[in-house]
Amino acid sequence: MTSTDFDLIVLGWGKAGKTVAMKMAASGKQVALVEASPEMYGGTCINIGCVPTKSLVVAAERFQAAHPDLAKVTYEEANLGFLTAQSQRNQLTAKMNSANYGMADSKGVHIFNGTAKLTGPHEVSVNTGAEPVTLRADNILINTGATPVVPCIAGDWQLNRGRVVDSTQVQQLPGLPRSLVIIGGGPIGLEFASIFSSFGTKVSVLDAADKPFSRFDEDVAAVATEVLKGKGISFINSAKVAAVNEDADQVKVSYDLPEKEGNVLVSDYVLMAVGRRPMTDGLGLAEVGVELTERGAVKVDEYLRTSVPGIYAAGDVNGGPQFTYISYDDHRIVLDQLLGEGKKSTRGRVVPATIFLDPPLATVGLSEQSAREHHRVKVVRKDIAQIAAMPRPKILGNPAGLMKFLIDEETDLILGATLYCIDAQELINTVALAIKHQITATQLADMIFTHPSSTEGFNEVLG
Ligand SMILES: Cc1cc2nc3c(=O)[nH]c(=O)nc-3n(C[C@H](O)[C@H](O)[C@H](O)COP(=O)(O)OP(=O)(O)OC[C@H]3O[C@@H](n4cnc5c(N)ncnc54)[C@H](O)[C@@H]3O)c2cc1C
Numbered sequence: 001m002t003s004t005d006f007d008l009i010v011l012g013w014g015k016a017g018k019t020v021a022m023k024m025a026a027s028g029k030q031v032a033l034v035e036a037s038p039e040m041y042g043g044t045c046i047n048i049g050c051v052p053t054k055s056l057v058v059a060a061e062r063f064q065a066a067h068p069d070l071a072k073v074t075y076e077e078a079n080l081g082f083l084t085a086q087s088q089r090n091q092l093t094a095k096m097n098s099a100n101y102g103m104a105d106s107k108g109v110h111i112f113n114g115t116a117k118l119t120g121p122h123e124v125s126v127n128t129g130a131e132p133v134t135l136r137a138d139n140i141l142i143n144t145g146a147t148p149v150v151p152c153i154a155g156d157w158q159l160n161r162g163r164v165v166d167s168t169q170v171q172q173l174p175g176l177p178r179s180l181v182i183i184g185g186g187p188i189g190l191e192f193a194s195i196f197s198s199f200g201t202k203v204s205v206l207d208a209a210d211k212p213f214s215r216f217d218e219d220v221a222a223v224a225t226e227v228l229k230g231k232g233i234s235f236i237n238s239a240k241v242a243a244v245n246e247d248a249d250q251v252k253v254s255y256d257l258p259e260k261e262g263n264v265l266v267s268d269y270v271l272m273a274v275g276r277r278p279m280t281d282g283l284g285l286a287e288v289g290v291e292l293t294e295r296g297a298v299k300v301d302e303y304l305r306t307s308v309p310g311i312y313a314a315g316d317v318n319g320g321p322q323f324t325y326i327s328y329d330d331h332r333i334v335l336d337q338l339l340g341e342g343k344k345s346t347r348g349r350v351v352p353a354t355i356f357l358d359p360p361l362a363t364v365g366l367s368e369q370s371a372r373e374h375h376r377v378k379v380v381r382k383d384i385a386q387i388a389a390m391p392r393p394k395i396l397g398n399p400a401g402l403m404k405f406l407i408d409e410e411t412d413l414i415l416g417a418t419l420y421c422i423d424a425q426e427l428i429n430t431v432a433l434a435i436k437h438q439i440t441a442t443q444l445a446d447m448i449f450t451h452p453s454s455t456e457g458f459n460e461v462l463g
C-alpha cells in the first residue's frame with residue numbers, strides 16, 4: 001500500500017473542490033484530488049448537469065424556432081434533430097471534461113482515480129480498483145455532490161435498467177421518445193419537459209404538489225403553466241404514484257388523484273426527477289465523527305467546517321442550495337479558511353435562481369407571501385408584451401412572460417423579483433446585485449441601460 005502526505009485532500013471533483021485544489025496548488029501547496037469516475041472530471045455541472053442540459057435547451061429552442069408547426073414535422077425529422085443535439089452535447093462535455101483535467105494537472109494538482117473513503121480525521125483511502133492508496137493531509141474537503149433520489153414506488157422497475165431513467169440517462173436515450181412521463185416537476189423535470197416537448201415528444205409532468213410551479217407566486221405560476229401547456233405539456237398534480245412497471249416496449253405509471261384513484265399513463269420512457277440527495281454513501285463519515293444533518297447532508301457551520309477539525313464540506317453535499325454558483329461561493333469560504341483570514345461565511349447570501357425554460361424563469365429574494373409577512377409591499381408587475389421600452393423580446397420573437405417586483409413601500413428597497421422573459425438568466429443577476437447592495441427600485445429605474453436590451457425593461461417597470 002502506498003501512502004502520501006498532502007496539505008489538502010479533496011474528495012470529489014465538484015466546482016468548489018476543483019477551484020480550491022487549483023488555487024492551493026498554484027500557491028505551492030501539495031493537493032490531492034480524488035474523483036470516482038474519469039467521466040466526471042470537472043464534476044456534475046459540466047458532465048451531466050448545467051452545461052449539457054443547457055446545450056440541449058438551446059438546440060431544442062432552435063429546432064422549435066425552425067419548425068413552428070411541430071404537427072407537420074415527421075418523427076424521423078424530429079429524431080434526427082434530437083440525435084444531432086445529443087451529439088453536440090456530447091462533443092461539448094467531452095471537450096470540457098478534458099480541459100478540466102488539463103487545467104488541474106497543469107497546476108500541479110495530484111489527481112487520483114477512485115472512490116474515496118475517510119479512514120481517519122487526516123486520512124483517506126482511495127479504492128482504485130487495484131491496491132488501495134492511502135493519502136494523508138492536515139485538511140480534507142468533502143465535495144462529493146448529490147445523487148438522484150430513488151423513490152420508494154412499487155412495481156417492476158429499476159432506475160436506468162431500461163425505460164425508467166434519471167437526469168443523466170435521459171440525455172443519452174437511443175432516440176427521441178414519442179412520449180415521456182416525468183415524475184417530479186422541479187427544475188430538472190421542467191427543463192426536460194421543455195426540451196423534449198420542443199422536439200415534439202408528448203410530455204406529461206406528474207407531481208405530488210397541488211399545482212405546477214408550486215414554489216412560485218401564484219400569478220407567476222399561472223402564466224408559466226399556460227406557456228408550457230401551450231407547448232403541449234400536460235400537468236398532473238396532487239398525484240400519488242402507486243406503481244411503475246416497465247417492459248421492453250413501454251412503461252406504465254399508475255397513480256391516484258384525490259378525486260379519482262387508479263389512473264394509468266403509458267409512455268416510451270419515464271424520467272424520475274424527484275430531487276437529489278447529498279452524496280455521502282460509503283464515505284466513512286460516521287466512523288471518523290463527521291456528523292450529518294437530519295436530511296442526510298454533511299453538517300457544517302457558516303464557515304463550512306464539519307464537526308471534525310480540519311474537515312470541510314462544500315457544494316451539494318453540505319445541504320445548501322443545489323447550484324453550481326453556490327458551490328463556487330463555498331470555495332471562497334473554504335479557501336479563506338485554508339489560506340486567508342477565515343472571515344468569509346455563508347451569511348448574507350443573496351441567491352438568484354433560473355429555470356431554463358423558453359423563456360427562462362428567474363427569481364431572487366422573497367416570495368410575495370413571505371414579503372407580506374414582514375413588510376408593507378408594493379407590487380409592480382407588467383407583461384413583457386406590454387413593456388414598450390423593451391423591444392428585445394419582440395425582436396427575438398418571444399415576448400411571452402412578465403416582470404414582477406416586490407418593493408418595500410417605506411424604504412423603496414427591492415425585496416424580491418421574478419423575471420419570466422428572454423434573458424431573465426442574466427437580468428436576475430442585476431436585481432440580485434441591487435438587493436445585495438441596497439440599490440433602491442428608483443435608483444435601478446433611473447439607470448441608463450443599452451438599447452435594445454432586456455435590462456431596459458427595468459426603466460419602465462420600476463419607473
Ligand atoms: C440535470 C441537472 C441540471 C442542473 N442544472 C443546473 C443549472 O442550470 N445551474 C446550476 O447552478 N445548477 C444546476 N444543477 C445543479 C448543479 O449541477 C450542482 O449543484 C453542482 O454541480 C454541484 O456541484 P458540487 O460542487 O456539489 O459537486 P459535483 O459537481 O456534483 O461533484 C461531485 C463529484 O464527486 C464525485 N464523487 C462522489 N463520491 C465520491 C467518492 N466517494 N470518491 C470520489 N469521488 C466521488 C462525483 O463523481 C462527482 O464528480 C443541475 C443538476 C442537474 C443534475
Ligand SMILES: NC(=O)c1ccc[n+]([C@@H]2O[C@H](COP(=O)([O-])OP(=O)(O)OC[C@H]3O[C@@H](n4cnc5c(N)ncnc54)[C@H](O)[C@@H]3O)[C@@H](O)[C@H]2O)c1
Nearest residue numbers: 184185186187188189207208209273274275276322354355
Ligand atoms: N436551472 C437550475 O438552476 C437547475 C436545473 C436543474 C436542477 N437544479 C438543481 O437540482 C436540484 C434537484 O432538482 P429536482 O428537480 O430533481 O428536485 P426538486 O426537489 O427541486 O423537485 C422535485 C419535485 O419532485 C416532486 N416529487 C417529489 N417526490 C415525488 C413523488 N414521489 N411523486 C411525484 N412528485 C414528487 C416534488 O414535489 C418537486 O416538485 C434542484 O434543487 C436544483 O437546485 C438546478
